[in-house]
Amino acid sequence: MILTVTLNAALDVTYEVPGVDWDGVNRVRSVHRRAGGKGVNVARVLRGLGQEVLVTGLAGGATGRAVEADLEAAGLPGALVRVAGESRTTLVVSGGAEGGTALFNEPGPEVTAAELREFVRVYEGLLARADAVVVSGSLPRGVPADTYAHLAALAAERRVPAIVDADGEPLLHAPAGRPAILKPNADELTRAVPHGGPVEGAEHLRSRGAESVVVSLGADGLLAVTPDGTFRARMPYKVEGNPTGAGDSLVAGLALGLVEGTAWPDRLRRAAALGAAAVAAPVAGDFDADVYAHVHPLIDLT
Numbered sequence: 001m002i003l004t005v006t007l008n009a010a011l012d013v014t015y016e017v018p019g020v021d022w023d024g025v026n027r028v029r030s031v032h033r034r035a036g037g038k039g040v041n042v043a044r045v046l047r048g049l050g051q052e053v054l055v056t057g058l059a060g061g062a063t064g065r066a067v068e069a070d071l072e073a074a075g076l077p078g079a080l081v082r083v084a085g086e087s088r089t090t091l092v093v094s095g096g097a098e099g100g101t102a103l104f105n106e107p108g109p110e111v112t113a114a115e116l117r118e119f120v121r122v123y124e125g126l127l128a129r130a131d132a133v134v135v136s137g138s139l140p141r142g143v144p145a146d147t148y149a150h151l152a153a154l155a156a157e158r159r160v161p162a163i164v165d166a167d168g169e170p171l172l173h174a175p176a177g178r179p180a181i182l183k184p185n186a187d188e189l190t191r192a193v194p195h196g197g198p199v200e201g202a203e204h205l206r207s208r209g210a211e212s213v214v215v216s217l218g219a220d221g222l223l224a225v226t227p228d229g230t231f232r233a234r235m236p237y238k239v240e241g242n243p244t245g246a247g248d249s250l251v252a253g254l255a256l257g258l259v260e261g262t263a264w265p266d267r268l269r270r271a272a273a274l275g276a277a278a279v280a281a282p283v284a285g286d287f288d289a290d291v292y293a294h295v296h297p298l299i300d301l302t
């Protein structure tokens with residue numbers, strides 16, 4: 001089983017629009033509402049690939065109940081810890097290939113120290129059943145920036161490999177938890193390690209404790225700096241669509257490769273193809289199986 005952690009679970013609302021007029025009325029062509037937050041999306045993709053998953057994290061209020069209900073409706077096993085605060089909504093406004101995509105991510109609830117302690121207690125119990133853990137997304141208010149490092153360290157103590165997908169301070173702290181894979185995107189890496197290029201940035205995070213670092217480069221593919229060497233996955237063409245959730249789909253591919261023990265080149269090829277296939281799907285957490293099958297063999301791995 002792969003355990004995914006979403007401390008800042010969300011109700012993801014996606015508006016598909018023909019374009020946005022910031023001074024006028026915008027008519028929404030279609031609306032999707034469902035449980036989100038990065039770990040939830042990772043779990044959806046993994047489940048779509050036939051992998052057993054379990055979603056944990058924090059959820060509160062009416063929005064938290066809606067997240068729990070949607071997970072249940074989707075048949076995704078969940079063990080969310082309830083908090084008193086109200087979980088957030090995230091809004092994606094997607095104008096398709098020409099219109100671009102804008103995200104509005106609310107900060108999330110205020111979480112107390114006691115609520116976080118209760119989560120860690122539940123998490124430690126769930127680790128006993130996990131083959132790997134994915135910890136991803138933003139932290140809700142009140143949760144210390146070194147929490148992902150702590151969760152990764154607890155996993156490492158139990159020999160459960162962890163993947164951490166974080167930004168800002170949580171990303172800077174994460175290597176101390178010795179995660180198997182740290183997955184920033186290029187902007188996140190540049191913010192965390194401003195000197196040098198992506199290879200130097202990844203090497204810096206490895207020198208601080210991360211075993212491997214995989215940097216997502218959007219339509220340009222992936223860079224991985226690992227104990228087995230440095231690899232680069234290049235995409236054969238740009239897939240048009242909604243890039244929201246592409247990073248989550250990519251992380252799902254990495255997690256599957258981790259539990260299956262797949263060699264790095266094949267692991268990266270699958271992850272990059274899943275990221276591209278997610279762009280072709282309208283909602284985060286989905287991927288287009290046809291695009292996946294088409295792109296996968298064409299990815300150049302060096």
Ligand SMILES: O=P(O)(O)OC[C@H]1O[C@](O)(CO)[C@@H](O)[C@H]1O
Nearest residue numbers: 036037038090105137138245284
């Ligand atoms: O936790 P954040 O970094 O705010 O990201 C959450 C958001 O990102 C997405 O997972 C897309 O990656 C959305 O589904 C949305 O819930």
